[in-house]
Amino acid sequence: MIVDGVEMREIREADAAGLAEVLDRNRAYMAPYEPVRDEGFYTAAGQLERIEALLADRDGGRVRPYVLIGGGVPIGAITLNTIVLGALRSAAIGYWVDQAWAGRGVATAALEELCRIARDEVGLHRVEAGTRVENLASQRVLAKAGFEQYGLAPRYLHVGGDWQDHRLFQLLLNDEPPAL
DSSP, rough: BBTTTTEEEEEGGGHHHHHHHHHTHHHHEEEEEOOOOOOGSHHHHHHHHHHHHHHHHTTTTTTEEEEEEEETTEEEEEEEEEEETTTTOOEEEEEEEEEETTTTTHHHHHHHHHHIIIIIIIIEEEEEEEEEOOHHHHHHHHHHHTOOOOOOOOEEEOOOOEEEEEEEEEEEOOOOOOOO
C-alpha cells in the first residue's frame, strides 16, 4: 500500500481491460500531456499489446512498469523508463493518475516508492522526469518527492498535438560509485 487504499504493483497482462477503461475515460483530461493516440490504444487489445511490450522491455532490463490499483481497479501507472546502467546509472520516470484520484497524494506516493525501487533494487544514481511548462500539478508532485528543476527543453516532446516545451527535473538517489 503506497497511500490509503492504493496499491502499486508490477503491471500484468490481466490489467489490460482496466487500463483501457480508465485511459478512455480520462482522454480529455490527459490529452494536453499525451501523444496523439489511435483508437486501438484505448481498447483492451491495444493495452494488452502495450503491456506485452513493456514486459519484454522489463525482462531486458530497460523498464520497470507498475500499475496503481484503487478500489480494485487500475487508476494510474508509473514507469521507470530508459534505464541506463554503467557510469550513468540513470532512468526517466513517467506517470499518470485518473482524474478522479488526482490531488489525493497518489502520484507523490507512487513516485517516492518508484525512487526507492530505482535506488535500492536497480542501483541507480539519479532519475529524471519532464513536464509541460504549463503542468503545475505534476511539477508540485515532483517537488514534493524531492526533485529539483535543472533545465528547460524547448520543443521537447510531441504531445497535445504539437512540439511542447518541458521543464526537466531530477532527483539524485545516491553518490555510491557504480559497481564494476
